[in-house]
Amino acid sequence: MRKVKRTKVRGWRWRNNPLRHHSDAVEAWVVLATRATAMAGGAAVGVVGAQAMESVVERQRAGRQPVAAVLLETAPTGVRDVATGIKYDHVKAKVRWNDGNGVAHTVKAGVKPGAEADTEVTVWTDGQGRAVSEPVSPAEATARVALAGTGVAMAGCLVILVGGLTVRLRVERRATERWGEEWDLVGPQWGRTTG
Template sequence: MRKEGHTKVRGWRWRRNPLRRHSDVVEARIVLAAWAAAIVGGAVGGAVVAQAVAGAVEHDRMGRRPVSAVMVSDAPSGTRDVTTGVKYDHVTAKVRWTDSHGVLRTDQTTVKGGSTAGATVAAWTDGRGHLVSGPIGSAEAAARVGLAGAGAGLTGGLLVLTGGLMVRLRIERRATEQWGIEWDQVGPQWGRKTS
């Protein structure tokens, strides 16, 4: 048995056709508007979020200051992960430094394994004098900005398309209800015999 397929005709909602209803035209305009808004809104939203993230990343990078710290005690040698066998050559050790206000501070930071007491190591502080990790590199910053912008753009575009789909489904439901009402009026006439 051969299956009957239906042919898809592009742009049928825009053509003059006696079977075309007002709801078909409205539906086509909603689809067009939703796609246009999703593309433009997604691009603008992504650019705005990318700009905001770039500013935040740059502010964070500028807020970190390098300091020269002195090892308080010997650092243990690098450790090896028991399950994977990977050797880590950086460990946490106690260091001492003088902050920008002349206050002597002590805290723990990551240093190269096997460093000896009295050795000078590079450390990073925030604006309040607390030890923090080093600033991210320019490649990682660009990746964060790009991912945030792309994610925001895609999310915004998908939200707009989802809204357009919901409106379109509502219009289709109303059109189907209208077709049912019209069929109730016309359907009984098809069963009559004409002489």
């Protein structure tokens, strides 16, 4: 069996020819507008998403302060995740510190495994004196910002492309309906014999 080689003509919807319908030109414009909007819109929402994540990370880093605390108990060692078996690099243990007003705070905070009682540890607090997790490192902050910007950009592009595809399918469906209407008018004439 011989394979048929198809010739692809680029840009045929843009050229004037007797077989081109108005719907072909509309479809070409929809595709062009969708791609241009997806690139520009995706980049724009990606930048906005990255800036939003950057402000969240900066607020988090600005609101956390290190304080010196005393470990009240020896921290457990060899604690592993039940599901994965991975050893934790921080465990919860009781610590105490005094804030700027002289008020003593006692909480369970994340410390290194095996730390001895009565040793000084660094605990991160928020503005209310509550123990919080350590702020993200600059490298992790950069990774989060980049990941958020990329994810938002991809989601924005996807929404625009799906919208463009929906419009394109609607144009194609309407063109098919018009061709059907034209065939209903012309089709019966093909069955006539000339004589």
